[in-house]
Amino acid sequence: MGKKILVTGGAGFVGSHLCERLLNEGNEVVCLDNYFTGQKRNIVHLLDHPYFELVRHDVTMPFYIEVDEIYNLACPASPIHYQYNPIKTVKTSVMGAVNMLGLAKRIRARILQASTSEVYGDPKVHPQTEDYWGHVNPIGERACYDEGKRAAETLFVNYHRQNKVRIKIARIFNTYGPRMHPNDGRVVSNFIVQALQGEDITIYGEGQQTRSFCYVDDLVEGLIRLMNSRDEFTGPVNLGNPAEFTILQLAQRIISLTGSSSSLVYRPLPSDDPMQRQPDISLAKRELGWQPSIPLEEGLRKTIDYFRDTL
Numbered sequence: 263m264g265k266k267i268l269v270t271g272g273a274g275f276v277g278s279h280l281c282e283r284l285l286n287e288g289n290e291v292v293c294l295d296n297y298f299t300g301q302k303r304n305i306v307h308l309l310d311h312p313y314f315e316l317v318r319h320d321v322t323m324p325f326y327i328e329v330d331e332i333y334n335l336a337c338p339a340s341p342i343h344y345q346y347n348p349i350k351t352v353k354t355s356v357m358g359a360v361n362m363l364g365l366a367k368r369i370r371a372r373i374l375q376a377s378t379s380e381v382y383g384d385p386k387v388h389p390q391t392e393d394y395w396g397h398v399n400p401i402g403e404r405a406c407y408d409e410g411k412r413a414a415e416t417l418f419v420n421y422h423r424q425n426k427v428r429i430k431i432a433r434i435f436n437t438y439g440p441r442m443h444p445n446d447g448r449v450v451s452n453f454i455v456q457a458l459q460g461e462d463i464t465i466y467g468e469g470q471q472t473r474s475f476c477y478v479d480d481l482v483e484g485l486i487r488l489m490n491s492r493d494e495f496t497g498p499v500n501l502g503n504p505a506e507f508t509i510l511q512l513a514q515r516i517i518s519l520t521g522s523s524s525s526l527v528y529r530p531l532p533s534d535d536p537m538q539r540q541p542d543i544s545l546a547k548r549e550l551g552w553q554p555s556i557p558l559e560e561g562l563r564k565t566i567d568y569f570r571d572t573l
């Protein structure tokens with residue numbers, strides 16, 4: 263018999279893939295979401311599954327359930343969404359962590375936190391290793407997300423030290439794939455939607471900033487391996503694809519894969535936008551035997567196919 267697993271933020275982009283994979287492996291899955299950025303459409307194909315349960319709930323409120331494992335993903339992830347109501351974003355990260363850690367402590371469940379490369383801010387160390395403390399503006403426009411996630415990491419390690427809660431912290435780098443919200447403003451979905459609709463492709467700044475893009479199936483594999491790793495290994499551990507591209511290169515790749523006639527237009531760079539980002543994944547390789555296997559071009563093709571079918 264499989265495990266009983268709670269996935270908060272399960273109706274979101276990453277969460278829906280995780281729920282699907284956990285069900286396919288024979289587990290019972292409870293998906294909790296308030297639908298702020300998630301959509302029922304992401305998990306509608308799972309609703310008839312006898313071991314899938316959907317709960318509309320906000321993680322800032324306590325929640326009681328008996329499960330073996332908790333994946334805590336609930337939090338808007340795209341800059342336009344997390345900046346829409348920044349106070350709520352901090353509450354979701356911090357109060358969500360307190361509520362889910364309290365639950366994990368009471369029911370002795372393992373709990374995994376979806377943290378982020380944003381804890382490194384605009385990094386001065388490249389590529390980023392887990393022992394780098396980061397370069398974050400605490401009062402900037404990204405702070406509600408970055409500092410919220412940093413505070414959540416602090417809560418996780420202290421529940422572990424003080425209460426022996428079995429924790430896992432994943433620092434997730436830019437991830438993309440089918441079921442990204444078409445309007446969530448993240449770069450891969452923006453560029454694909456613009457390319458498919460023949461609209462201008464919006465490059466912020468000069469497009470020389472870099473990101474490293476991980477396909478969602480690779481990330482889900484990493485999250486599950488981390489959850490199943492030995493108790494003593496708590497992380498934080500970077501999960502991402504080390505292949506680094508400039509935003510301009512990404513735009514050119516998407517134009518060529520879609521055969522689009524869109525042109526590039528340049529818009530101001532948002533404040534505190536990190537200039538470069540690339541994970542050092544030595545720790546994940548060593549501890550989890552994990553590394554991404556899907557190259558950018560293959561992942562982009564799958565994502566483009568999804569948007570072609572759903573737009």
Ligand code: NAD
Nearest residue numbers: 271273274275276296297298299300320321336337339437
């Ligand atoms: P997403 O916005 O698609 O998913 C987040 C989900 O959380 C949504 O379904 C949303 O409705 C739900 N949610 C938000 N606030 C909530 C609340 N208060 N109560 C209950 N549910 C709530 O984003 P995603 O890309 O799937 O990200 C999932 C997690 O992974 C997030 O915690 C994010 O910070 C983290 N992460 C993602 C990336 C990435 O590139 N996708 C990178 C780093 C970290």
Ligand code: UDP
Nearest residue numbers: 341447448449450452464465466471509535
């Ligand atoms: N970006 C861009 N055009 C867009 C959307 C984003 O040039 O239409 C840039 C953005 O400024 C950032 C990078 O792409 O430098 C990644 O942005 P995203 O919001 O996807 O993620 P994050 O900045 O959180 O890594």
